[in-house]
Amino acid sequence: MEYYPILKGVHMLTAYLTAGLMLLRLGLDLAGKTGWRKTPLRWIPHLNDTILLAAALVLVVVTAWMPLVHHWLTAKIILLLGYIVAGKWALDLKRSGAVRGVAALVALFQLLLIFLLAVTKPGF
Template sequence: MYLALKHLHITCVVLSGLGFLLRGFWMLQESPRLQGRLPRVAPHVVDTLLLGSALALAFLSGQYPFVQGWLTAKVLALLAYIGCGSVALKRGRSKAVRGIFFVMALSCFAYIVSVALTRHPAGFFAGL
């Protein structure tokens, strides 16, 4: 059960990241594709599965945010990612602002993945 949840979680991470990247490029190009049904619905489905699998993995492994430092770092970075992504795709007043927040959101995403891979709050920077 744990391994299946882990694979589901990793698959959803990849789909979520690639979907955000694609929607960000469409936003920068001002593509009408961004307003299609699939780009508006799919991220909610994928991210719900992502969050659900994360909660199930935490429960099954007995590792919880605010107990484990690396999980706390992931949760806090996730909040930053959501905020930056929201400004990047919807709330930014200009293309320049949306572009800056798009890069910031991608940086948050990369940090979250690095923390997950290293299981250290500093992520890939832990070895420096």
């Protein structure tokens, strides 16, 4: 499995890029610079997230880690679904500033938990 370190590296790199790209978009919105939606920043996060999840799926196949068996991984997937919904709301200009602000905090908190679970892999 000599490609495993590369696969894990891709998963980790795209994971950190996901966090960076979310913070960047939230920061631009907060500064009133909502025009990023007309730039490549509109689709780059989707491309990055597709690679992140593809690498995650291959990791599950090639490692012994399994959702529903290792609960840190199950929790990570549930948090990921919550992060996707909260992130979508946080970046939705049709929602009020208050709703977007709360959604942004919820999204970032879930992302933090995903990272903590990934790094510590607690045995619950």
